[in-house]
Amino acid sequence: MISEFLIKQIESVAGRYPHRGSALLPALDMVQRENGNSLTKEDIACVASLVGVSPSKAYGVASYYTMYNKEKVGKYHLQIDTNIPATLMGAGVILKHLEKKLHIKPGQTTADGLFTLDEVEDLGSCGTCPVMQVNDVYYENLTIEKVDEIIESLKKGIMPPRWDNSHFASQCNILLKNRADASCRMITQYQQKGGYKAFAKAQAMQPSEILELVKYAIVRGRGGAGFPAGMKWSFLPQNNKGPVYLICNADEGEPGTFKDRQIMEYDPHLLIEGILIAAKAIHAKKAFIYIRGEFRWISEILDKAISEAREAGFLSECDIIVHRGEGSYECGEETALIESLEGKRGCPRLKPPFPAVKGLYGCPTIVNNVETLACLPFVLEHGAEEFRKIGVVGNAGPKIFGVSGHVNNPGVYEYPLGTPLKKILEAAGGVKGNFKAVIVGGLSTPILTAKEAETLNMDYDACLKAGTMLGSGGIMVINDTVAIPPIALRTIEFYAHESCGQCTPCREGSVAIKTLIKGLIKGHGTKEDIDKILELCNTIMGTTLCPTGDAFSMPIRAMVQKFRAEFEALVR
Amino acid sequence: MKVFINGKECEAKQGQTVLQAARDNGVYIPSLCYHPKTGPAGKCRVCVVEVEGMRGLQTSCTVPVKENMKITTNSETVRKAQRLVVDLLLSSGKHDCLACEQNGACELQDAAYMLGIEHPTFSLADTKTDIDDSAEFVYREHAKCIQCGRCIAGCNTTVVNEVLDFGMRGHDTKVICDIDLPMGKSSCVQCGECSQLCPTGSIIDKKTRGKGRHWQFKTVNTTCAYCGVGCQLTLHVDQAANKIVQVTGREVVPNDGMLCVKGRYAYEFPSSENRLKYPMIKKNGEHVRVSWEEALDYTASRIKEIVEKNGPDVFSAFGSGRITNENNYAIQKFTRAVVGTNNVDHCART
Numbered sequence: 001m002i003s004e005f006l007i008k009q010i011e012s013v014a015g016r017y018p019h020r021g022s023a024l025l026p027a028l029d030m031v032q033r034e035n036g037n038s039l040t041k042e043d044i045a046c047v048a049s050l051v052g053v054s055p056s057k058a059y060g061v062a063s064y065y066t067m068y069n070k071e072k073v074g075k076y077h078l079q080i081d082t083n084i085p086a087t088l089m090g091a092g093v094i095l096k097h098l099e100k101k102l103h104i105k106p107g108q109t110t111a112d113g114l115f116t117l118d119e120v121e122d123l124g125s126c127g128t129c130p131v132m133q134v135n136d137v138y139y140e141n142l143t144i145e146k147v148d149e150i151i152e153s154l155k156k157g158i159m160p161p162r163w164d165n166s167h168f169a170s171q172c173n174i175l176l177k178n179r180a181d182a183s184c185r186m187i188t189q190y191q192q193k194g195g196y197k198a199f200a201k202a203q204a205m206q207p208s209e210i211l212e213l214v215k216y217a218i219v220r221g222r223g224g225a226g227f228p229a230g231m232k233w234s235f236l237p238q239n240n241k242g243p244v245y246l247i248c249n250a251d252e253g254e255p256g257t258f259k260d261r262q263i264m265e266y267d268p269h270l271l272i273e274g275i276l277i278a279a280k281a282i283h284a285k286k287a288f289i290y291i292r293g294e295f296r297w298i299s300e301i302l303d304k305a306i307s308e309a310r311e312a313g314f315l316s317e318c319d320i321i322v323h324r325g326e327g328s329y330e331c332g333e334e335t336a337l338i339e340s341l342e343g344k345r346g347c348p349r350l351k352p353p354f355p356a357v358k359g360l361y362g363c364p365t366i367v368n369n370v371e372t373l374a375c376l377p378f379v380l381e382h383g384a385e386e387f388r389k390i391g392v393v394g395n396a397g398p399k400i401f402g403v404s405g406h407v408n409n410p411g412v413y414e415y416p417l418g419t420p421l422k423k424i425l426e427a428a429g430g431v432k433g434n435f436k437a438v439i440v441g442g443l444s445t446p447i448l449t450a451k452e453a454e455t456l457n458m459d460y461d462a463c464l465k466a467g468t469m470l471g472s473g474g475i476m477v478i479n480d481t482v483a484i485p486p487i488a489l490r491t492i493e494f495y496a497h498e499s500c501g502q503c504t505p506c507r508e509g510s511v512a513i514k515t516l517i518k519g520l521i522k523g524h525g526t527k528e529d530i531d532k533i534l535e536l537c538n539t540i541m542g543t544t545l546c547p548t549g550d551a552f553s554m555p556i557r558a559m560v561q562k563f564r565a566e567f568e569a570l571v572r
Numbered sequence: 573m574k575v576f577i578n579g580k581e582c583e584a585k586q587g588q589t590v591l592q593a594a595r596d597n598g599v600y601i602p603s604l605c606y607h608p609k610t611g612p613a614g615k616c617r618v619c620v621v622e623v624e625g626m627r628g629l630q631t632s633c634t635v636p637v638k639e640n641m642k643i644t645t646n647s648e649t650v651r652k653a654q655r656l657v658v659d660l661l662l663s664s665g666k667h668d669c670l671a672c673e674q675n676g677a678c679e680l681q682d683a684a685y686m687l688g689i690e691h692p693t694f695s696l697a698d699t700k701t702d703i704d705d706s707a708e709f710v711y712r713e714h715a716k717c718i719q720c721g722r723c724i725a726g727c728n729t730t731v732v733n734e735v736l737d738f739g740m741r742g743h744d745t746k747v748i749c750d751i752d753l754p755m756g757k758s759s760c761v762q763c764g765e766c767s768q769l770c771p772t773g774s775i776i777d778k779k780t781r782g783k784g785r786h787w788q789f790k791t792v793n794t795t796c797a798y799c800g801v802g803c804q805l806t807l808h809v810d811q812a813a814n815k816i817v818q819v820t821g822r823e824v825v826p827n828d829g830m831l832c833v834k835g836r837y838a839y840e841f842p843s844s845e846n847r848l849k850y851p852m853i854k855k856n857g858e859h860v861r862v863s864w865e866e867a868l869d870y871t872a873s874r875i876k877e878i879v880e881k882n883g884p885d886v887f888s889a890f891g892s893g894r895i896t897n898e899n900n901y902a903i904q905k906f907t908r909a910v911v912g913t914n915n916v917d918h919c920a921r922t
Contacts, residue, residue, distance in 0.1 A: 041751040048751075054728075055750040055759075056737035063739045063752070328741075345738065350614045350634055501719060501738070501745030503615050505653075508660035511743045512694045532693075539656045542628040543617055 002046050006034055010050055016321055018243070018286070019361050024051045024343035025326050028062055029293070037077065037135070038069040053343070064345040064500075066120070066327030067293050074109045074116035076154050079133040082119050083255045084443055084490055085126035085404035085476050094130045095119065097144050101151060114155065121329065121494055122255040122443075123294055126404035126474065127411045128166045136296045137162050162297075167411025168262065169427055172390060172398035174378050175371060176414040178267040185301060187308040190269040196314065198380035202277045210281035214376065217384035218396055220417075222259075223249055223332070223369030224442060224471045226460040233282050235356035236364050245365040246284040246318075247341065248275055248373055250291040251325055251332040254442035255494065256474025259400035260370035262412050264291070265298045267374075268305035272320065274373030276309075277380055279318040282366050286319055290337050293324040329498035333546050334367040335359075336500065347500045348546035371400060391417035395459035403428035405438075405477040417470075418459040424475065433479035437562075441471025443491060444551035446558035447484075468558075484563035485570060488556055489517045495552035503545040509536055510552055517556075520570045530567050533560055575641045590632035590643055591619055601645050602654060602683035604661075604718060604771050606633040609829060610725035616718065618657045618683055621645045629653055655687045663694035664743070666701065666715035667772070674773035677786040680718060681772075696743070706756030709778050709837040710767050712747075716774040719745050723766035723775055731830055735760045747775075764836040768820055768829055779837065783817040784810055793822060796835040799920075800897045803827035803835055815843055875911070884912040893920030 002010075009030060014023035027047045032039045039062055048058035062068045069077075078098065082091045095106070098117055102110055106119040125131040128140035132147070137159060139150055153160045170176040178184035184193065202210055215230030236244060248271065252260045263271055275287050291299050302322050309315055328346040330336045335349035338360050359365025375397050379387045388396045395417040401424050404410045408429025415424055421440065425431060435450040440458065446468045448456065456466050463470040478487070496510035516533050519525040537553035537560075544550070560567055575584045577599050584593035589612060594601050603619035606612055612633040620629040624642035629650065632643075644650060661667075662684060669675045702714035719738070724747060727736040735758055739748035749758035767775045789808040796803040804827060808818035816839045821829040841847065851867035852859040862870075879887055889907040891900040904916045 045751050054734035054737065056735060056739075056748055059748060059751040060737040060739050063748075064741045345741070350612075496742060499742040501740070501742045504617050504657045504660055504718075507719065507743055507745065508664045508694075508696060509656070511696050512660060512663065515694065515696060536656070539653055543620065543653050543657070545614055545617070 002031055002043065002050070003034065006030060007050060010047075014051065019342065020051060021053060021343040022323070022341060024048075024053060024058060024061055025065070025340065026324065027051055028058070028068055029324070029326060032068060036072070038072045051343070057344075060345055061343065064328065065293075065325070068326060072109070075114050076134050077116050077118065079118045079120040079123075080106075081121070081123040081125065081129065081131050081133075082490070083122035083126075083494055084439075084487060085122075085256055085410075086129040086131065087487075087490055088405040088476065088478060088482065089129035089410070091130040094132070094142050094144070094147055097147060098151075101148075115151075121497060122253065124252045124258050124261060124292060126256050126258045126476070127402055128258075129404065129410075133294060134159065138294075138297075139163075141165055167409040167428070168413065169411075170414035171419075172414050172416060174390075174398045174414070175263060175267075175270070175374050175400055176412065178270070179262060179412075182266060184267055184269070185305060187269055187305065187312055190267075194381075195269050195377075196273055196312075198377035199273045199276050199314065201380050202280050205280075207281050207283060210277065210380070213384050214281065214379060217379045217387040218394060219372060219375050219379065219387070220395065220397075220460060221369055222371035222375070222399065222472070224254065224444075224469075226470060229278075229368055229372050232356065232368070233278075233366055235354065236282055236366065237357060240283075240364055243286065243361075243363050244282055244284045245360045245363055246275065246279045246282060246287040247334075247337065247360065247365060247367045248287065248289040248370055249332065249334065249337060249367050250289050250295075250370045251337060252292055252295070252370075253329040253332045254444060254472045254474055256402060256404060256439060256442045256476045257472040258402045258404075259412055259473065261295055261298055262400065263370055263374045264295070265301055268302050269309065270374050270377060271302075271370055272305055272309050272314070274376040275320060276314060276318060277376045278366070278368060278373055284318055284366070286321070288341060288360075289320060289322045290331070290341055291322060291324055292331075293326045296324065299324050328500075329494075330500045330546075330548065333548070336546070337367060338365065345500065347502045348548075350545065391419075392459060395461055399458070399473050401458065401473045401475055403475045403477065405475075406432040406435075406479040406481075407477050408432055415458070418457050418462065421453055421456040421458055421475070424458060425477065431477055431479060433481060435477070436480040436482070437478045437484070439468075439476040439478075439555070440473075441469045442474040443476070443494065444555060445469040445471045446554050447478075447562060449562055484559050484566050485517065485521055488559040488567075489514070489521060491559070492517060492552055492556055495548065499548060503549075505540045506544045506546075506549045506552075509540045509549065512536055513552070513556060520567060523570065523572050525571055527568065527571055530560060530564065530571075573637065573639045575637050575639075575643060577643045578646055584637040586637075588637050590621060590623070590630070590635045590637055590641070593637045594621075594632065594643070594645060599645055600686065601632050602658070602679075602686055603633055604679055604683065605720035605722065607722050607725075607769055607771075609730060609823065610722050610769065613721055613725070616657065616661075616720050618654055620653050620657075621650055622647055651687065654683075655689060658683050658687055659689055659693050660696070661718045662689065662692035664696040665717065666697055666713075667692075672716070672773040673776050673781055675785065678773060679771035702746075704755050705778075706754035707760060707762060707778070708756065709762045709833065710755060710760070710764060711776050711778040711781060712755060713774055713776075714746050716772050717747060718772055718774070719747075720771060722769040722771065723747060726765040726769040730828075731763055731765045733759075733761060733763065733765075736766060762833045762837065763831065764833070765830055768831075777818055777837070780808075780818040789817060795896075796831070797894060798832070798834045798838075799893050800895070800900065801826060802896065803831055805831060805835060807839070816840075879911060885915065887911045887913050888915035888917065891916065891918035893918060 010027045014020040044062050045055045048055045080095045109116040130142040131140045183189045219229045220226040331340045331346040333348050336346040340346045355365040399417045413427045438453045460470045492514045499506045501507045516529045537557035540549045540553045582597040605616040614631045614634045619632045621632045622644040704712040724736045749755045792807040804822040806820045807816050810817045819839045821831040823829040853862050891903045
């Protein structure tokens with residue numbers, strides 16, 4: 001049952017949104033927390049009537065997002081990320097150890113009701129794998145000993161504090177300039193270091209001037225597509241009388257990617273300043289930060305920073321609301337994100353109309369990635385020319401590269417766009433073992449062999465020329481201890497799990513590919529099956545409603561084509 | 573306006589989609605999630621075509637026609653994509669046409685036939701069958717669902733009952749009622765709109781199951797006799813048995829295919845044994861069959877007699893919600909103008 005107190009809280013959350021339907025996801029989360037970390041059907045129906053949607057819509061939402069537990073879970077929900085970077089970095093060992101220690105398999109709960117073990121998809125913690133999420137807390141860089149310590153502590157009812165011992169370095173000192181100094185989370189410290197000066201400058205400018213400046217700087221979208229932010233803004237309809245919304249995409253779900261969290265966790269005001277600059281340029285009076293729900297502690301850091309900024313009077317013209325996702329990769333796609341923010345299942349919309357014309361609540365909306373927005377204070381403060389000087393023109397500015405997999409110091413490294421991959425890998429302590437292959441832009445980009453990657457420069461155009469994509473800059477290094485077919489299987493398992501299920505080629509095609517690769521690995525595949533996989537990839541590409549079809553058919557095709565011998569060796 | 577479909581000049585109307593223009597010109601493009609009533613969804617991806625000047629394949633249900641647009645619906649690229657989509661759909665469900673109620677009236681079957689797919693290539697279907705037989709009139713079989721969403725669009729935007737929606741996600745996506753209840757336990761009022769919109773045999777009319785093949789029935793268009801709205805419907809008649817076996821709504825005014833539970837499913841009354849089929853007059857304590865002339869003359873003379881003796885207010889007319897507005901109008905007119913009283917009432921007043 002839902003308490004009177006909670007009903008009041010849900011009402012107050014609903015009041016923050018222009019449309020109360022948006023409160024569905026947060027309301028379900030609040031009820032789940034109050035009721036022992038799981039949702040009953042009756043709770044879902046109750047929430048539906050409180051928010052004012054049909055019961056089927058609420059259940060459709062609750063069953064879509066993975067963070068809602070429709071079945072009872074233990075007091076401590078142990079969630080092990082086993083996606084590609086995690087697998088490369090030993091998550092399998094950790095999972096096996098936990099299974100043995102707790103005598104349960106993934107999906108099961110211990111008899112005493114203390115622990116539920118689950119295997120989950122990418123937690124956005126690729127540089128610090130293996131990682132385990134216990135309820136809301138991330139435990140990173142795990143070893144067997146650390147796992148034992150955590151379990152012993154939990155048995156005593158004590159949540160151990162989380163630690164941060166990740167690697168990072170910055171050549172540009174723009175996006176990660178405050179990474180080492182957690183005190184910059186406080187507005188006073190941030191301002192002391194010159195923060196909010198760029199916003200003050202923007203305040204004195206006309207929106208059109210800011211737009212022109214950003215357009216001239218060519219700030220390409222750091223989320224993955226590389227579309228210039230200024231140009232995106234210029235698609236907003238002229239003479240629009242209604243509201244315009246700005247959404248900061250902080251969903252960070254692409255496996256291999258863990259860059260946005262570095263900005264949000266260590267330099268939240270940098271993002272807020274970027275948001276305020278963009279909001280001014282596009283006349284937005286309300287901005288949302290859509291952050292993946294697993295990053296709960298980061299969302300709290302943001303909430304705190306926003307209230308500081310509000311107190312300082314910076315939000316007088318544009319308010320910022322932090323909205324948490326509830327577990328869906330698909331919501332990183334901008335129209336799926338908008339649907340999710342409206343309180344719906346994360347299914348992408350048909351385009352056109354594009355969000356700039358018809359987005360959130362049917363109003364013109366701009367969706368920009370965290371890193372993109374965090375570039376803006378530099379552009380305002382130092383000018384577009386200075387920004388263009390970093391990297392190469394057309395591929396300008398700083399970029400945070402997340403390096404994971406088989407390197408000695410996995411972590412985040414801020415370099416100018418166009419920096420040789422070799423240099424970034426060196427910064428990450430070099431490849432561990434014999435360099436076999438690398439995925440340079442997040443899991444949805446085609447894999448490169450070590451040879452192909454040798455002279456690669458890390459910018460949008462150079463990557464495209466090399467037959468892959470810069471994407472989110474999530475670099476996953478693979479050495480020769482690992483075979484490609486299991487990597488391909490784990491990749492397609494991820495996409496099959498995350499497909500929203502809306503369109504046929506993605507929903508069923510991903511499962512078809514998964515079945516074929518599994519068959520090959522189990523030893524009952526044929527050579528024709530390998531061709532069938534390629535055929536599926538080729539036909540699915542460009543046939544789906546949103547880019548997710550391409551996101552799995554491109555990398556799978558590259559894995560099969562470039563490492564075909566390894567797949568053929570599985571045919572008996 | 574002028575468009576070119578497969579090189580042939582065709583006439584198209586402003587505001588039409590490529591799919592609509594092709595259909596109007598007799599060009600078949602297989603499509604599953606599109607229905608004129610629920611609109612373009614762009615989800616099944618079966619209706620893809622090539623349009624000159626546009627990159628990659630386009631869903632014809634979502635692309636509006638433009639003057640001189642050059643559309644290709646039958647290239648190998650198009651056919652390959654269409655075949656894959658239909659193949660995947662056939663592979664992921666239990667589409668056994670032999671036993672299926674919708675055999676011969678199934679859009680998935682039509683698409684497979686047109687594309688020449690005999691057997692599905694993959695086996696992706698779940699082994700467990702998921703049948704919902706809980707509701708009184710609507711029968712659901714998830715294994716035949718292709719997730720086109722037409723039933724959901726119909727339930728939420730056409731009849732606005734808001735019972736159905738999608739639950740789960742990915743391959744596990746399914747149509748749910750309320751909080752994933754069996755339909756019979758849900759808030760569904762059994763209007764049957766979902767059944768009418770379903771392109772396959774996933775949602776069907778329970779009472780029609782096993783009553784015969786679609787092509788065996790004679791169809792008769794008529795007006796619903798239940799109330800004065802005048803919903804247009806089609807009776808599907810088993811002529812040998814002289815029985816109505818199914819009723820579907822016609823997609824014309826005033827109901828655009830929608831029907832209520834009575835109009836769609838309570839169709840047995842025409843063949844009821846107790847039905848009044850001719851006029852009768854009670855003679856010597858027993859109802860006796862008489863001619864219409866005798867019945868009308870007798871009634872008219874008795875009304876006249878009684879009203880002359882006791883005044884018009886002893887007369888009262890009782891209309892019905894099951895007759896037309898015109899009938900009810902005539903009844904009140906007769907009562908007021910001929911008899912001279914305002915005593916008019918009808919059965920649906922409460």
